[in-house]
Amino acid sequence: MRSIWNGAISFGLVSIPIKLVNATENRSISFRQIHTEDGGRIRYRKVCELEDREVTQGEIGKGYEDADGTIIPITDEDLSHLPLPTAKTIEIVAFVPADRIDPLQMDSAYYLAAGGAPAAKPYTLLREALKRSQKVAIAKYALRGRERLGMLRVVEDAIAMHGLLWPDEVRAPEGVAPDTHVTVNDKELDLADALMDTLGEIELDELHDAYREALEEVVAAKAAGEAPPETPEPAKAGKVLDLMAALENSVRAAKESRGEEPTAPEKKEAQVRRLPERKTSRAAPKQTAGKKSTATKKTAAKKTASAKKSTAKTAQGAKKTAAKSTTKSTAKSTAKSTAKKSTAKKTTARKRTA
Template sequence: MARSIWSGVLTFGLVTVPVGLFTATEDHTVHFHQLERGTGDRIRYKRINERTGEEVDSRDIVKGYDLGDGEYVVIEPEELDEIAPGKSKVVDMAGFVDLGQIEPVYFDRTYYVAPRGKEYLKVYELLRAALEQANKAGIATFTMRGKQYLTALRAQENVLVMHTMRWADEVRDPRDEVENLPDRRQKVTSGELRTARQLIDALTVDWNPEDYQDTFEERVKELVEAKREGKEIVGEAGPPEATNVIDLMSALKQSVERNRAKGGTGKSATKKGRGEQSQESESEQEDVSALTKSELYRRATDAKIPGRSKMTREQLVEALGKRRAAA
């Protein structure tokens, strides 16, 4: 089992429960070493004293606050801990907010929160169940590794999760960053809005994260394997052209009709249970040419079609068609 990265107490009102934090996510990104072109020699970074040019051991490095003109105030790690001895071990719920009120841009990292002993399970479950039933998040601050965090505590099935959040002054105003944003002069007709809503409703599905794969990571691995074998990989097709405003309603209507033609992917469509295998034969399924590329890729993954991550949408349709014909 993993070890907690932080331990302390979680409080709401006069109720206190000892807890630990556990990392909830992991990075599967393909990582590369840096090499010198031509020689293939590894490139490494060292901590160098800029005055002497000599390498410095990490144990001899302290934090320095820049006052300007080359003057620094030196801060030792333990001095940061001393200025918040109690706060560093307490997550105190300052209040509770509706989950829908928190914009996703404020969320940063996610941790699992677990009780530090079986004797605390009842208090822990009480808070988890209450948050789940109320559909609210507890807002608190706490200190970890010399930094104070704003956090949101919410309930998942069987576990509490804590999201570290960005402070208000760390979130940029889109009006200061983005040049082209719609204003009241950008009018959409009631018909366009109604048709767009129909399309959204038709494409509404239940959230299942296992339905989505990191196809780029797979393509990187295939690129590495292809280069090792001296082969080439065909690049992905470019994005489609932007929708002309004049053709907007036509594009919306065609999208709705296309979804209806393939039976719909929304909640109104008949769904199979999670993990249940389809009993239909390939010949009884709908025409795959009407599927989106993500749906085609999922079919290709289920069919174990090689090279699927580098295929265009048309190539996926062709490959699935051949697989079905051969079945």
């Protein structure tokens, strides 16, 4: 691996010659900008605004833009007078526990390689001291024209250095957390713990960049004149109606993916429960089983009594109707007989008169 910086580690009065090597590499696929009509490359050229011409790298220097837009030229000679004792030295300033370092501060990672045979002894001494103390070293160093903060730790048999952001370069998480007050109960926490336990751990070496692999397949297909492979549509995420049901389903799905059979309570609880709909009117208060049976008996008795009353009323009505019809028929027959008698009397009287 090619070194990007040569210097020394200052460990008290001990000086360890080292070489700085990149510990990471960028494996992402990069694209060039092209003209879509003819496929020509799009390039950026460095042009002087005053002379309106392209300039070479040797003609380019540094300048600081003031608040009013004025450019103040800064030369390499001006920078050489800066009080930068760490220009070629990684100066260890303290040893602290690893958990004192906020992961938000971590930046680029490097390996520190011993610079020759004379550096092997002090290099090994520093490495073993870090191992036994179970601490990390905080150091200052200069790289690419500025002083930086670093953390030294042991990785296998080598010393690695992580570039750290200065504390004032890390933003506070203001306005990020939810403003709404939310209460989480113990059952929800238990389900979340069960989900974490079910998912378990994973070897980070097994993870890979699936997007980059798919992109490589697309590039290879286009280069061969073939149609790019079709990507399956992602599953549509359903609406989370109940957090508990979502957690229960997640635990069940995680167990099934690992070949474990969910227990009977989990199968029963894994059914999605919809939230109850809001009612516009107040519901009647619930009654106990004893009150319900008593009320049922009273209702049945009331129905029986009303049925008897209606039957009695019907019978009375029938009797009244029959009595009325009998009275009417009697009156009719009496009227007829009276009429006959009067007719007979009239006839007799007429005969007598004749």
